[in-house]
Amino acid sequence: MVVKSTALRIYGKEDMRVENVVLPEIKDDEILAEVISDSMCMSSWKLAKEGEDHKKTPKDLKNNPVMVGHEFSGKILKVGPKWSNRFHAGQNFVIQPNLARDDTPFVPGYSYPYIGGDATKIIIPNEVMELGCLIPFNGDSYYEGSLCEPVSCVIAAFNAQFHLIPHSYKHKMGIKPNGNMLIIGGTGPMGLLAIDYALHADTKPKQLIVTDIDQDKLNRAQHLYPSKEVDIQFINTKDLTIEEQENILKTKTNGQGFDDTFLMISVVPLAKMAAKLLNEDGCLNQFAGPIKKDFTVPINLYDVHYNFTHLVGTSGGNAENESQAAKLIADHRLNVAKVITHVLGLNAAAETTLSQPNIGGGKKVVYTHKNFDRIELAKVDPNTELGKILSKHDGLWSHEAEQWIMNNMPDIDE
Template structure:
């Protein structure tokens, strides 16, 4: 079967090509990709090339497929997996695959390391590596874009589970955020911050009593508040405050919201030293700072208050990605009504992947959602109305989004899949 895909040959060398996939083996699965959400990690991989730890050294001769936040349908299932999967099933992928024989393959991942599997393609071959680690996950919910966004949501879920706290007189670490505690999400209204807000509010087993979300861009804060409102959070038992920290003494403002006690759990969603130091300064006793945002610079550093580490038992963790259990929890949360549409600000076709990936840091907004069988320029949802004046497709998409609080939806996706031009 032929596939069309974006392949990486080296630093900033991405090519949209059509080529033949080999016949699947008995321990492989042929799959149709429907949607892929472009991640900043793909930008890092594309710009770093073989300097990236997940990119093989021989990509110039054996290019890899990029994209790792994808969903679609299974087309043909190899004999060894027919007991578990069947053609026609919808799926999501956990790209952080692991091997049973130690850390040999920890860094290998779909979208970084393989010739025939990656999200920015029309058809892919799901290899044994993914299948034996249970990283192919069936998705039974509506639409496809939620399954594409299960991976970024799993990263947020993993971060929440990775935070820890201590018990005086004990060396036991109690994993998880503090139930009923005070939480701050700094630089928290980008795509991943929005996913975190959504998850924290929707979660049923534990949640903070106070959630403060910061940014220095009031328009972004206002958009977040319109999607995940303080009123909605209050109905779930959480006091949600959106705070602009662009003014003087943001630390005093943040600590003031806790009557000076500080926060149990602080998440930093931007690789900015000043934001990390701000997070450190607002930690309460036994507070945990989670550095979530991955920096591109291997020399990146920031100052921490080690007096507080010693006497106030403050501590820091860092998380990168989620595990399989986190992915399963993502998909379960979708079944309970969590809709990740608030993350999506742009849609496009496979034709838009190269320019979008290489220019991703300069494109404002949230997630850029790609429909890989379609030929659509990358377009912000906010631009649908204007484009709709000359293009009936965008006119209808604008109408649908307007009825859904200016958000993407399964209805909009269904219309696009039925009416947009094929690639």
């Protein structure tokens, strides 16, 4: 049986095309699936800019294009005999694209001809199942499944923090319970997910300070993430010098400093400030992936030696983090709809991927089987059907809104 897919594929730098693809018959150790939704990541923009120079892509993209998109959710269609005791047709799934293989950097959404999030149908290769990266999803909506991967990145970052066990040189992993936490540049989609996780995970800080330079974004974050358990404050640093920022942030902790700091942007002065503001035994996480390979920041090694400050970095999550994210979202402990600002059909995926920095906002969710131009949720006419649905949910995306898209938007040709 011939299986056709419509997919966004990359052929080189800024050369992305939505086109029809004929999939081969699956092997005994593979799975055929359909993707329903994919949320866009700035990593896909970096992929589009770098093309074959990206470390995760094959070198001959011109003749061997790959499917793009790595934050996706969908339904299994057919299971090869090897995996029939673990998975079944009709099962909803998410994928952890970070396969963490020693033999190759290749991962879904960057490296394979037949698996990526911006596609109607895909073939899931054996290694995804072998490495535990195909994960059943029991949430209410496919957009929730698509946000499991970004949440897994946040969980990985929080788990990577570490602090000394008193009177020893042994470490306890994770953020400090009831500590002071700082998120710098925290109103982007990943910052918002970090706020959500900090407020609703089992281990919480006592105080959470979030900084940014956009007052509208800060106001929105303050509205979306109230808390009765954590003292959360939002600070606009747009017109403040580094010295002024440092003084204000010190005051917020009564001069103690921060136990856990997450740097959501790669800016040298802010990184230097973040390190200076660490409490004794504090841990700084360089969460944002620097674009420049020579991103270098002076760090005070006196503090590292005598005050036991720590520096860590995380890039993506793993299968365990993805499973944790899937359960938290399915159990409604996190509301990932809060970070979605745009939805679109597969036809608009190439232009949107390439334009992400200019578009701004939060997560853009692609409904892969649909053909419609990008919609900015904040600008939807409240008198339309979709506008009325959004109004019912405080302007947020929802299961009801997703179903409206599925039932009313035209299908894309396959």
